Every structure is written in C-alpha cells, then in structure tokens.
Amino acid sequence: MRSPQLREQFSDREVQLLSSLTESGPGFYGLVGFLLAVIAWGIIAYSIQLRYGLGVTGLRDYVMWGVYITNFVFFIGVSHVGALMSAILRITGAEWRRPITRMAEAITFASLLMGALMPVVDMGRPDRILNVLLHGRLPSPILWDILSITTYLTGSTLFLYVPMIPDIALLRDRFAQGPAWRRRLYTVLALGWKGTEEQRHRLETIMAVMAVLIIPIAVSVHTVVSWIFGMTLRAGWNSTIFGPYFVSGALFSGAAAVVTAMAAFRWAYHLEDYITESHFRRMGYLVIALGLIYAYFTFAEYLTPAYKMATHERGYLTAVFSGPYARLFWFTQIVGVLLPVLLLTLPRISWVRRLGDLPLFQPRPILAALATATGISFFLLISRSPVAAVENVDTIRTVALWVVFALGGWSFLGLLPIFHTWPITAAVVASLLVNIGAWMKRFVIIVPTLENPFLPIQNVPVIWAIYKPTWVEWSITAAALAGFVLIYLLFSKLFPIVSIWETREAVMEPHTVIRKEVSDAPGA
Amino acid sequence: MRLGRNIVAFGVLVALMGYVLAASAAEPAKVILEVQTDPDGATQVVAKVVDDLGNPIPEVMINFKARMTFGWLQLSEASTDEEGRARISLPSSLRPQEVVAEASGETGTVQAAIKLREAHVFEPAVRPGRAILRHLSPQPGFISPYPDSVLPLVLGLVLGTIWAIYGYVIWHLVRIRSSP
Numbered sequence: 001m002r003s004p005q006l007r008e009q010f011s012d013r014e015v016q017l018l019s020s021l022t023e024s025g026p027g028f029y030g031l032v033g034f035l036l037a038v039i040a041w042g043i044i045a046y047s048i049q050l051r052y053g054l055g056v057t058g059l060r061d062y063v064m065w066g067v068y069i070t071n072f073v074f075f076i077g078v079s080h081v082g083a084l085m086s087a088i089l090r091i092t093g094a095e096w097r098r099p100i101t102r103m104a105e106a107i108t109f110a111s112l113l114m115g116a117l118m119p120v121v122d123m124g125r126p127d128r129i130l131n132v133l134l135h136g137r138l139p140s141p142i143l144w145d146i147l148s149i150t151t152y153l154t155g156s157t158l159f160l161y162v163p164m165i166p167d168i169a170l171l172r173d174r175f176a177q178g179p180a181w182r183r184r185l186y187t188v189l190a191l192g193w194k195g196t197e198e199q200r201h202r203l204e205t206i207m208a209v210m211a212v213l214i215i216p217i218a219v220s221v222h223t224v225v226s227w228i229f230g231m232t233l234r235a236g237w238n239s240t241i242f243g244p245y246f247v248s249g250a251l252f253s254g255a256a257a258v259v260t261a262m263a264a265f266r267w268a269y270h271l272e273d274y275i276t277e278s279h280f281r282r283m284g285y286l287v288i289a290l291g292l293i294y295a296y297f298t299f300a301e302y303l304t305p306a307y308k309m310a311t312h313e314r315g316y317l318t319a320v321f322s323g324p325y326a327r328l329f330w331f332t333q334i335v336g337v338l339l340p341v342l343l344l345t346l347p348r349i350s351w352v353r354r355l356g357d358l359p360l361f362q363p364r365p366i367l368a369a370l371a372t373a374t375g376i377s378f379f380l381l382i383s384r385s386p387v388a389a390v391e392n393v394d395t396i397r398t399v400a401l402w403v404v405f406a407l408g409g410w411s412f413l414g415l416l417p418i419f420h421t422w423p424i425t426a427a428v429v430a431s432l433l434v435n436i437g438a439w440m441k442r443f444v445i446i447v448p449t450l451e452n453p454f455l456p457i458q459n460v461p462v463i464w465a466i467y468k469p470t471w472v473e474w475s476i477t478a479a480a481l482a483g484f485v486l487i488y489l490l491f492s493k494l495f496p497i498v499s500i501w502e503t504r505e506a507v508m509e510p511h512t513v514i515r516k517e518v519s520d521a522p523g524a
Numbered sequence: 525m526r527l528g529r530n531i532v533a534f535g536v537l538v539a540l541m542g543y544v545l546a547a548s549a550a551e552p553a554k555v556i557l558e559v560q561t562d563p564d565g566a567t568q569v570v571a572k573v574v575d576d577l578g579n580p581i582p583e584v585m586i587n588f589k590a591r592m593t594f595g596w597l598q599l600s601e602a603s604t605d606e607e608g609r610a611r612i613s614l615p616s617s618l619r620p621q622e623v624v625a626e627a628s629g630e631t632g633t634v635q636a637a638i639k640l641r642e643a644h645v646f647e648p649a650v651r652p653g654r655a656i657l658r659h660l661s662p663q664p665g666f667i668s669p670y671p672d673s674v675l676p677l678v679l680g681l682v683l684g685t686i687w688a689i690y691g692y693v694i695w696h697l698v699r700i701r702s703s704p
Contacts, residue, residue, distance in 0.1 A: 138675050147679070151686055158693055165700070191701040198703050202696045213689055 010174060017500050019269040020492040022177065027268075032489065035482040042479020045472045046121065054124040056472045062457055063450040063467035067477050068122035070442045074253070075115030075484065076149070076225050077246070077438065081254025082108030083156045084218040085286075087211040096282055098502045099274040103265065104258045105160040106497065110487040111257075112153050114480045119145075121476055141227040152221040159210045161189070165203060166501045169193035182494070222250045229445070235316040236305075236449035245297040252290040253438035256340070256431035259283050261488070263428040265497055274498050280427045284344040287431065291341045298333065316452040324466075325448045328440055336437015339412070340430035347420040356417030366414035373407035376400050550575060552584055552627040555636040559623070565616030571625035571636065573608045580608025584627050588612050590620030599623075 010018060049056050059066050082104040089097035120126050136143040172186035172193075193199060223243035230242035239245070259280065266275040305313050306321065320329045346352055355361050380400055419426035447467050451457075457465040491497070556572040573584045581604060588599040597620070602610035604627075614620070619641065626635040 138679060144679075147683060151683060154690060155686070158690065162693070162697070191697060192703070193700065194703075196703055199700050202700050202703075206693050206696050209689060209693060213686065217686065 013503075014170075014500055016269075016271070016273065017496050017498050017503065018175070019271075020265065020497050021171075021175070021494070023269065024493070028489075032486065035486045035489070038482035039479045039486065042476045042482070045475035045479070049121075049124070049472050049476070050126075056470060058463075058468045058470050058473060059122075060464040060467075061460070062453060062464060063447060065122065065446050065450060066467050067443070067469045067473040068118050069446055070439065071477055071480055072115050072118035072122070073225060073246075073442045073446070074439045075111040075118065075480070076222060077250030077442075078254050078257045078435070079108045079111040079115060079152075079156070080218055080222050080247070080250035081258060082106070082111075083152075083159050083214045084251065085255065085258065087159070087214045087218075090207070090211045091215075096279060099271070099498045100258065100262055100279060100283070101502075102160070102164070102495075102499050103261045103497055104254075105156065105163075106488060106491050107254070107257055107261060108156045109153075109160050110484050110491065112149070112156060113487060114484045116149055116153065118480065141224065141231045144224045145228060148217075148221045148224040152217050155210070155214050155217050158206075159214050162203065162206050162210060163499060163502070164495055165189070165191060165193050166195070167496050167499060169195070170500060171495075185494070219247055222247045229449075234449050234454075235310075235313040235452055236320070236445070239301060241297065241301060245301050248290065248294045248297045249438065249441065252287065252294040252337075253435055255283065255287045255290055256434035256438075259287065259427050259431035260435070263424060263431075265492065266424075269497075271498060274503060277424060280424045284423070284427050284430070287427075287434065288341050288344050291337055291344075291434070295333075295337050295341075298337070312454055316448055319448045319452060320444060325444055329444050332437045332441040332444060335433055336441060337434075340434045340437075342412075343419060343426050343430040343433070346416050347423055347426050352416045352420045354417075355413060360410070361414040361417070363414075366411055369407045369414070370411045373404050373411065376404050376407075380404070550581055551629045551631055552581055552634050555586070555625050555627050555634050557623065557625055557636040557638040559638055559640065562613075567614040567616075567640070569612050569614060569623050569625070569638075571602075571604075571610050571627070573604050573610070573627045573634075580604070580606075582606050582608060584608070584610075584629070586610040587626040587628070589624045589626070590614070590618070591622040591624070592620055 015022075057066070059068075086097065086101040086104050089101065120129050123129060132142060132146060136146070168186050169190040172183065172190045175183075175186070223246065226242040226246035229237035230239055232238065262275050262279060262283065265271055302317075302320075306317055309317065319325050359365070380397060383397075419429070451465065451467060552573045553576045554574050556574065558570045558572070560568040560570070562568060569588060571586045571588070573581045573586065575581055584604045585601055586604060587601050590597045590599050599614070600612050602612055604610045610625070614623075621641055622637055622639050624635055624637045626633055
C-alpha cells in the first residue's frame with residue numbers, strides 16, 4: 001500500500017524501491033505463516049532428536065555425516081557468491097551489478113547463519129560444540145572451519161552493512177511508518193550518518209578495503225570446508241582438487257540462487273525498472289561460465305580415479321557410477337549442470353524460435369509427452385520389482401527409464417521456443433535446477449564415501465551399512481531452508497533490498513566510480 | 525561251559541569298560557599354554573591338550589583368540605600333533621594383551637589363557653607423546669595433538685591480519701559515528 005504520506009516524503013523511484021518495506025499483502029503473511037509452521041515442525045523434530053539422541057536419525061557409526069552435513073556444505077556454498085560476486089563486480093566497476101549486489105550479499109548472510117547451525121545439529125548434543133572450542137586441536141580442519149566461518153560471517157556482515165548506511169540514514173530521516181523500535185533501529189544502525197565529506201571518505205575507504213578483503217576470505221572458507229573431506233584418505237575425498245572443485249560448485253549454485261532471488265523480488269515488488277531482462281541475461285552468462293568451470297572440475301575430479309580404479313576406491317566409484325547412487329549422480333550432472341547450461345544458452349540462438357513451428361513441438365504433443373514422462377517416473381518411483389531383486393535384471397524398468405529420458409528430451413526441445421520468448425522464466429527454471437542438483441551433488445559427495453570405508457562394514461545390522469535419512473532429518477532440513485527464506489524475507493522487510501543511493505547514482509551517471517556513488521548519499 | 529560263558533562275559537565287560545575309559549581319556553581335559561619369543565620378535569604360542577590322566581591328545585582342533593585394545597580378534601585354528609601340541613606364531617607387530625586357546629570336545633570346551641602384557645588404559649587427560657603418534661600415524665604431521673609451531677604461527681598471522689583489518693574497519697565506523 002503506497003500511502004500519500006510516503007509519496008510526500010520520497011520520490012517515485014524511492015517509493016518503488018521501498019515497496020518491499022511498505023507492501024505486505026496476504027501473500028506475504030501466508031508465506032511467513034507457512035515458513036513459521038515448517039520451522040515449528042523442524043523444532044519439534046529437533047527436540048525429539050535431543051531427547052532420544054541421534055538414533056532417531058539414519059546416522060550410525062559408519063555414515064555419521066548425512067543430510068545435515070549436506071545442508072552445511074550446500075548453505076556455505078550458496079553463501080559464497082553473495083560477497084564474492086558483489087566484491088568482484090564492485091572492484092571491476094561493473095555498473096549493472098548495482099540493483100542486485102545487496103540481494104546477493106543478503107543471501108550470504110542468511111545462508112551462512114543456517115549453514116553454521118547444521119554441524120551443531122549433526123553433533124547430536126549441542127553442548128559438544130564447546131568441546132570443539134575448549135579442546136579443539138589446531139591441526140584439525142574442523143577447527144579451521146569454525147575459525148574461517150566465524151571470520152567470513154563477520155566480514156560478510158560488515159560487507160553487507162557498510163553500503164547500507166546511507167540508505168538506513170534515509171529511512172531514519174524520512175521513513176515514519178512502522179513501530180518505534182524500527183525507527184530506533186534505523187537510528188542506531190545509521191551511525192549518525194549526515195553525508196559529510198569526512199563520513200563519505202571513511203565509507204569509501206571501508207568499502208574499498210572490504211571489497212578486496214572479502215574475496216580471499218570467501219574463497220578460503222569453501223576451500224576449508226572441502227578440506228574437512230579432502231584432508232582424509234577416504235575413497236572419493238582423497239583429492240588434491242577438492243578446494244577449487246568446491247569453490248567452483250559454490251559459485252555456480254550461489255549465482256543461481258541470486259537469479260532466483262532476483263526473479264522473486266522482481267515479481268513480488270514490481271521492480272521491473274531496476275531488475276531488468278538485461279540483469280538476467282548477464283547473470284545467465286555468469287551462471288553458464290561458472291557451470292562450465294564446475295563441469296570441467298567434475299570431469300577432472302572423477303576421471304582420474306575412474307581410469308585407475310584403485311582397489312580401495314572401486315566400491316565407491318561403482319556405487320556412484322553404476323550402483324545405488326548412480327541415478328542421483330547422473331541426475332546431478334544432467335539435470336543439475338547440463339540442462340541449466342543448455343536452458344540458458346539455447347534460447348539465445350535464433351533458430352530455436354522456429355522449432356515451435358514443427359508439429360511435434362506444438363503445445364499439445366509436448367504436454368502429452370510431459371504428462372507421460374511424469375506418469376512413468378511416478379510409476380518407477382513407487383514400484384519395486386521383486387524380479388529385479390532376485391535376478392538383478394529388470395528390463396521393463398530400464399526401458400521405462402530410457403522412455404522417460406526420450407520424452408524428457410523431446411519436452412525440453414519443445415519448451416525451448418517458450419523459453420526463447422520468456423528468457424527470465426528460462427533463467428529461473430535453470431537456477432532452480434542448479435540448486436536442486438547442487439544439494440543432491442553434496443549428498444553424493446558425502447554419503448557413498450562413508451558407505452565404502454577401507455575396512456569392510458561387518459557385524460552390524462544392514463541399516464547401519466546403508467544410510468537412509470529419517471523424517472527427523474528431512475524435517476530439520478526443511479526447517480533450515482524455511483529459516484533461510486524467512487531471514488531473507490525479514491531482511492527485505494527491514495531494509496531496501498535494492499540499494500537506493502547506488503541505483504540513484506547509476507541512473508544519473510552510468511559510468512561512475514565509488515567516490516561519486518558516495519558523494520550522492522543522503523545528506524550530501 | 526558255564527565257566528567259559530562267564531569268562532567271555534567278563535571279557536566283554538572289561539572290553540566295554542576299557543572302551544568307555546579310553547573314550548573318556550581321549551576327551552580334552554586341560555589346555556596348557558606356553559609362550560616363547562623368537563629373536564626376531566615373533567611370539568610362538570604353544571597349546572598342549574591333555575586328558576584327565578595327563579596324556580597328550582592328538583588331532584584336537586585348537587582355536588586361538590587374542591584380546592586386543594578394541595576387543596577379541598580371531599587369530600587362527602590349528603590341530604594338535606602327536607605330542608598334543610598346536611602352535612601359532614604371532615608377528616611382532618601384533619601385540620595382544622592376552623591369548624586364549626580353546627579346545628572343543630564332545631562333552632564341552634576347555635580353554636586356557638595367558639596374559640602377554642598388562643592392558644594400559646589411557647587417562648583422558650594424558651596424551652600419547654609425539655614419538656608414539658609419529659610411529660602410529662600415517663599422517664604424523666596432522667594426526668597429532670602437538671602441532672608444530674609453524675601451524676599456529678601461520679594461522680595466527682592470517683587470522684590476525686584479517687581481524688586487524690576488521691578492527692580498522694570498525695574504527696572507521698566509530699569515527700563515522702563520532703564525526704561532527
């Protein structure tokens with residue numbers, strides 16, 4: 001609701017950029033209610049875990065890291081891009097980044113908070129975190145992780161907060177809506193900003209320092225996360241390129257998360273003038289480039305051990321390539337990497353438009369193919385063939401799977417002209433696929449290795465040897481995801497999600513430098 | 525005639541008693557364990573199986589087990605020779621706390637145990653020395669509670685620099701607040 005009072009105090013441009021603070025319809029409250037319900041359910045699940053111990057999860061002696069550590073790696077990965085992308089684009093003077101940097105930085109903040117919680121949940125008793133702090137050993141990568149994540153959280157919070165000061169000062173001076181605590185919050189956080197020459201100079205110094213500093217910190221954080229795995233001798237983890245491999249994967253999934261956030265805010269608050277198709281196109285190029293780098297690292301990471309098939313790695317590699325985790329692994333590669341890159345690339349090609357003229361790619365055949373593929377997939381999911389269990393051969397299921405692939409490929413080709421017409425939709429679909437694939441890939445990195453230790457698993461119940469997450473783990477995972485979205489949502493309710501003073505400068509002069517950006521801050 | 529029958533019956537009775545006594549005598553009654561250490565450090569474990577009369581029993585299967593730090597380890601099975609002895613050799617790298625030899629007969633199982641060394645329970649506060657860990661660990665540089673001085677130095681330097689810069693940033697923020 002844009003009140004006349006708001007229009008008196010702010011320009012039309014500012015009113016539009018403040019819409020995330022002022023407009024809260026039933027959709028917003030419904031979403032918040034849903035997220036709170038999911039979080040409450042997760043808290044119930046966690047309380048059960050606290051009471052009865054980790055026995056209520058699928059975690060056992062052999063697979064002691066499962067969904068929780070998958071979440072941890074995923075969230076830390078998503079957090080990567082916010083600060084890193086924003087810093088690189090700031091330093092290189094990429095002007096188009098202005099409307100989206102704060103969104104990216106807020107993603108870093110929210111996902112780091114959720115990611116840091118996950119190891120505490122995985123420990124079972126949360127007080128054990130004190131043991132890591134009190135009795136932690138410096139040679140342990142776990143301790144390195146705690147140190148680096150703490151450092152990164154502090155740095156990214158500063159990096160998010162400092163460029164917000166002029167906007168917070170604007171809200172302090174002119175935003176009269178809302179409760180008194182909100183105005184007090186703005187007053188405290190604005191740090192008495194008046195836009196004097198000295199203040200501008202100091203802000204400029206801080207931003208320059210932080211933009212340079214945050215890059216190595218962000219890279220090191222995910223490298224250290226990878227060392228939790230890479231510093232062991234286990235099959236699948238004993239890799240020299242785990243650091244850059246994790247960093248490339250993190251950048252890929254993080255950039256995709258930014259695209260999703262851009263689309264959500266653009267749609268919810270009508271920010272079409274600020275988050276344009278051009279932003280999606282540029283972010284799409286970034287996702288394509290990062291995706292190709294990630295695909296290269298994946299290829300290098302798996303080819304060398306697969307070529308050698310060392311004895312102790314054979315079980316793990318077989319499980320991933322053709323065993324129980326093969327479908328998940330190939331899904332992450334095809335649906336999580338290849339398909340998004342194609343989705344972002346192909347609609348840019350002119351001949352794609354003409355595909356829509358062919359009879360096979362008309363809406364009806366495509367819908368029929370999609371429906372059939374969905375139906376067969378559902379059948380494959382719910383059916384368990386006893387013949388397959390006995391003879392290890394199931395021709396019908398294999399043929400059905402290939403039929404799904406064929407129908408999926410046909411549908412994909414048929415959807416290309418539609419994505420050509422709506423490139424933003426293509427970017428959003430691609431980014432969602434990237435993030436789903438990214439989460440699954442972390443699962444494939446963690447669990448198959450733990451199920452294939454050096455000494456064969458013996459004298460334990462079958463359920464100890466095969467990891468199957470329980471409803472408790474899924475509930476806590478859903479709560480963590482809901483918590484991430486809720487923090488992000490509440491952040492957008494307290495602060496402008498698109499920087500007002502930075503976009504103002506961009507409108508006035510497209511090729512400006514940081515000094516000029518600051519000089520136009522409120523009070524200048 | 526009667527005398528002859530009585531003699532035959534007595535003979536059968538004696539033969540039966542002898543058979544029963546012989547059968548019971550072949551049943552393992554005791555296992556005697558001996559340990560010898562070879563010059564190369566290997567340990568020879570010899571189990572001798574005897575019956576109630578102390579006679580050695582050949583061709584009895586002996587099951588050797590060892591108590592390790594983590595629990596019981598199945599070592600090997602060996603059959604006794606004519607002297608009632610079964611042997612196994614333990615390599616010097618295997619340092620069990622206790623070795624047990626089990627001989628199973630028709631009427632039950634007899635066993636003997638011999639302690640090779642005292643079980644040493646580490647107190648939680650006591651850490652094994654660097655030399656021990658270097659010997660045991662495939663990654664002596666990392667799997668050790670005693671880090672080299674270079675690691676704290678590097679970590680301290682890197683983290684110290686970053687947090688010092690944070691301090692510099694916060695100092696600027698404080699100055700922004702106090703700016704007139």
